Amino acid sequence: MESTLPAQKIPVGISACLTGQQVRYNGGHKRSRYCLGVLDDCFSFETFCPEVAIGLGIPRDPIRLVGLEGEHPEARGTKTPELDVTDDLLRVGTDFARKHEHLRGFILMKGSPSCGMERVKVYHPNGIPHHADQGVFVRALREANPVLPLEEEARMNDAVLRENFIARVFAYDDWKTSVEQDASYHDILQFHSRQKYLLMAHHYEGYRELGRYLADAHDKPLDEVKQHYIERFMHHMAHKATRKTHTNVLLHMLGYLKKEIDSDIKQEMIDAIEQYRLEQVHLVVPLTLLKHYVKRHGSDYIRSQTYLNPHPYELGLRNYI
Structure with missing residues (x-):
């Protein structure tokens, strides 16, 4: 790989x-x-x-x-x-x-x-x-x-806290390199679009809050929108993602594939997600399956989600949560 x-x-x-x-x-x-x-x-x-x-x-x-x-x-x-x-x-x-x-x-x-x-x-x-x-x-x-x-x-030393911090560092790096220097409303919207499910995993209410905020953002000064957005985004990202929130995100993303995969594959995915929810396997198990089918059948939008690869796989962070 x-x-x-x-x-x-x-x-x-x-x-x-x-x-x-x-x-x-x-x-x-x-x-x-x-x-x-x-x-x-x-x-x-x-x-x-x-x-x-x-x-x-x-x-x-x-x-x-x-x-x-x-x-x-x-x-x-x-x-x-x-x-x-x-x-x-x-x-x-x-x-x-x-x-x-x-x-x-x-x-x-x-x-x-x-x-x-x-x-x-x-x-x-x-x-x-x-x-x-x-x-x-x-x-x-x-x-x-x-x-x-x-x-x-x-x-x-805590696997969840470790993954949380490193995910935040990579998300902030994305912001610094793709938005901060020469920001536009479009850049902020694109950032939010690809970080959407990662944010949802960390704080569902925060994901909804920022979505509502950006819906009316064009009526506000760009510098104000930029500052408000990143402050709230990083605040929400500091919440620990849980098995419950990861499960919710996995099922949401699976929904984008339901018309492209057959019923057996869908059931295989649902079973893997349920095993994760019940603490029988780590997150890497359902996520590996999801990434495989997203790569083959997913839209550009769902393939762009940083939730699928928020940090290098070499770090193995999701092998322990």
């Missing part, structure tokens, strides 16, 4: 420690075999360590989040609480986002007070762990670029 790896690697940011750079507070690293051994075939990684970027040394006294629930926590020294690097981390996060608008995603270090995406310990000013929040650099990155796909490297 011909390779489906991208001809040009997709630019993705990554916490520097995950690439083996010894930039952690203790002078160590957290090298990710999956990122460097698998995703490196698709992604061109651009490394960044916000704590080093603000001038903290290696090794260094660690920092942690401190604050009360309901407030943005501060990043303070663990051993020297008077050290407050919150504003510095916010500054480099905003500056990084502004200078790296070309990125299609960012892979983060779990639990980091700067790079943690969620569930980072926040300590009460009295020193007792109190609740959880996101890292300060991540807060700035999200505020500056809310559509950028983010994921923690450790969370990608």
